[in-house]
Amino acid sequence: MTKQGVVVPAPAEAAVAVPPSSAPLLPYPPPRAAMRKKCLQMGPGVGGWVESMRASSPTHARAAAALAAGADEDRRAAWMVEHPSALSKFDQVVAASKGKQIVVFLDYDGTLSPIVDDPDAAYMSDTMRRAVRSVAKHFPTAIVSGRCRDKVFEFVKLAELYYAGSHGMDIKGPAKGSRHTRAAKGVLFQPASQFLPMIEQVHESLVEKTRSIPGAKVENNKFCVSVHFRCVDEKSWSALAETVKSVLKEYPKLKLTQGRMVFEVRPIIKWDKGKALEFLLESLGFADCADVMEFLLRLVEWERLSKARPKW
């Protein structure tokens, strides 16, 4: 018996309990979330950054995918063998999970809520909330997000869940207590707390310096900061990249990664969503437990968790 993981690449609004026979929800290209986030380098110029911004734009990404489509078939097939959609193989998932403890890890943006222009308006539907609530009745369930933990809770409003905000740097157990574990309530782990004053500072500076770029939005995610460019005209992307770069030069202890049309400023520490997953499994008492099956819904860096995850 081995620890196993299933990736469910679910788009927002896909109910968790979809009929077993349905086709893969997001067959290919692999969800960006299943890949590690790119760390942008502080070398000279911002050409590479702007390229990367283009690649994260849905229009550019679609065009690139269409170009690659022919040559990509083998890679696609290989990827699908390694990462089958749990929904298209429901019976196998059920069979493989017999006798195992299931733990569910969910991302928020683009998974439980649709991607929208305004990050403050990424609301979750009541249907999705009901689905998550019913999952949490049966299995320990955690939301792991790049967002500030409080903000995710404001959207989700389910006290029975575990929450790991700020890319896993702010972990809290269920406020309500949980039927799945006797682990302590309240904050469980904040590995970047010494960075709080620095993050406050860099947030202020980014707000100030990006003010003149229409559409740019800076979001304080407590232990990290996001600079959104979804609503910035492409002509201003290099100006935005220059601005972010000039601010970050003053902060050698911070690094920059890129998400979906967003720059993410984070402390340089050896911690990410994958580590948060490991931490949560340990808190749940499953650290050395062989019979655990993790369900990962679109989690960035999930693959860090497993060196040699078995196929099922």
Ligand SMILES: O=P(O)(O)OC[C@H]1O[C@H](O[C@H]2O[C@H](CO)[C@@H](O)[C@H](O)[C@H]2O)[C@H](O)[C@@H](O)[C@@H]1O
């Ligand atoms: O790593 P994640 O947990 O997926 O967090 C990444 C970012 O998610 C949010 O931004 C994304 O969703 C927004 C609302 O739909 C959208 O406007 C934005 O373009 C997306 O990147 C969040 O607001 C960011 O702070 C996170 O960095």
